[in-house]
Amino acid sequence: MQKSITMLPKRKRRLRGQTLLEVLIALALFSILAHALFTLVTTTYSVNTFNRSRITARQLAEEKIEIIRNMPYDEIGTVGGIPSGQIPQFETVNQNSLNYTIKTTVVYIDDDFDMLTPNDLLPTDYKRASVELTWEGLESSRKTPIRLITDISPKGIEQTTGGGTLSILVVDSDLQPVNQADVTITSTGTTPLINLSIKTADNGRVLLPGAPPCNNACYSITISKDGYSSERTYSTAEVANPDKPNLSIIRGQLTEATFFIDKVGQMMITSYADNDGVFEILPNTTFTLIGQKTIGTDDDDNPVIKYQQTFTTGDDGKKTIPDLEWDKYQLIIDSGVGDISGVNPFEPIDLPPASEQNVDFSVGDDTQNSILVTFINASETPIASVSAKIFDDLEFEATASSGLTENPNFGQVFFDNLSRKIYNFQATASGYSVYSGTMDVYNYKQINVTMNPI
Structure with a gap:
């Protein structure tokens, strides 16, 4: 007995196809609207959270500024700072389940109203306090901290502090000023001791009148900045004859120092085996990279190199070296590895600031x-x-x-x-x-x- 097959009319089949298409379109529209709504909600939440955090940070900064304003003038200073005082340079405060970092900086200001140092014999005209608030969390301050500044003048005429003036200038390889560079100043031979972190101004300079005197080179200066090279002073215990020695501060005099930093670059180095002019990848090759810059000389008057590091290429014969200072570099390999039979580009290898340099070198028999x-x-x-x-x-x-x-x-x-x-x-x-x-x-x-x- 044959089974009968029932066929849907053409119109019903067409309607059934249209219904499926409408469902797919509706789902797509719903997904778009849901995603837009979710984005709107999360963005609104992020903005509100960030704004609340900034409001809290500003309140904390205003409170700190008000505390400083109400302090006796002679006591306004930071622990280890210039001028010295009892205000911590860094504090952490928990507010609304967020950790806020308070950075306080106090410096003397030499006002040009009565001439500037060295012509101004009393350069400590008044004090300037800066309070900077940063915070953590999902909506952290990142690069937009809260910063408040206030100037505080002595009640009477300015008085001598008995110190000297320290002037630090930070420039790049083109002699252009580097702003917001981190300057760390330490001294173990002064009273009180100095341990100060401060940033350069837009002109690349830090000017610190009222620095405690020290005649035996006891001020150590370190300059750094994210993404930049670094430079510092050295004691004679570190380098016998440093190019940039630790500084002395003479009472009533100006001490100046210039430092050079710039954006770092990197090298991508590949090692090859030289088989009579036929070059093949040579894996796991150990080499030493040496810069030309020096930081002074040793007791025998030999140069003390600033950068010298040993590396080994990988199984693919390659090695990437990041965070290199602008300099001219040379490759050296141990005689047990062989002799360098070629370097491209030829040595010394020039690495400008913020550049990337591919370097190929070949190794022949020793x-x-x-x-x-x-x-x-x-x-x-x-x-x-x-x-x-x-x-x-x-x-x-x-x-x-x-x-x-x-x-x-x-x-x-x-x-x-x-x-x-x-x-x-x-x-x-x-x-x-x-x-x-x-x-x-x-x-x-x-x-x-x-x-x-x-």
């Missing part, structure tokens, strides 16, 4: 005497495909061609297995005059040769 020659033009740009020959007065002769732009040995030739003596050297390149000279070879050396155009 031999007792070898030489790496870099060919450059008058603009100090490497020259590819230079034919070089090193030879002696007997029967020894070796030839090589400088590497191409994409190679670790761009513009360079490497000669190893040499004897310790003076060799003849000759180089030719299209568009350049023939170079002829001598090379004094001993141990491992790197030499630059400038090619003159025809």
Whole structure:
């Protein structure tokens, strides 16, 4: 017996399809509206929470300012600050389940009304108190803290504090002032002791009249800023002859110091094995990166390098080194690893502020005497495909061609297995005059040769 199949009329099938489409559209509209409503609610909550936090922070700041205003003038100062007092530089207050940090700074102001130091023999005209409030939580203050400032004058005429004036200027590599740099000042040889944290003004300067005198270089200064390099003074116990020694403050005199910081950069370094001019990734290669900047000299008058760190490339032959100060750098490897047969860009490697530099270096076999020659033009740009020959007065002769732009040995030739003596050297390149000279070879050396155009 055959079963009968009932077919829906075409109109009903069409209506059924339309109903499904309408449901999908309704769901989409509902999702959009729900998301918009959720965003509106969360944004409103965030704004309200942030505003409440700011109101509380402002109230706390106003209370702190009022307390300072009502203090005796001679007592207005911070613990370890200039001027010194009993006000903590940092306090933490819990309010409405949020932790607020109160930073208080008090400094003397030298008003230009009666001339400025050093012409003003009494530069401590009045005090300026700054109270800054930051807070934590989901809606934290981030980079928008509450900051209130008040000036407090002595009831009578200004009086001498018996100290000197400390002036600190912070500039970048272009000699432009760096504002909001963190300046840390410590001193263990003064009464009272100094341990002060303060920020530079828009002109990159911190001016501190009334600093307690110290004649034996007991003021240590450190300059830093997020995303920037740092610089500081050194004692003779740290560096025998520091370029920037700790400071002395002479009573009634101005002591000035300039510091240089700028945005940090990074290097992405890749190590290669040099197999007679064929370059393959060389994993797990240990190298030392050394900067040219110094912080002074040691007892034997040898330079004390500011930056020297050892690293190892990964299994992929790569190593990224962040937070590097602008400087000129050199790569060094241990003789047990081999000899550097090429560095691109050639050394010293220039790293400008806030820059990224890709560096490739190749490693050849370690031999007792070898030489790496870099060919450059008058603009100090490497020259590819230079034919070089090193030879002696007997029967020894070796030839090589400088590497191409994409190679670790761009513009360079490497000669190893040499004897310790003076060799003849000759180089030719299209568009350049023939170079002829001598090379004094001993141990491992790197030499630059400038090619003159025809």
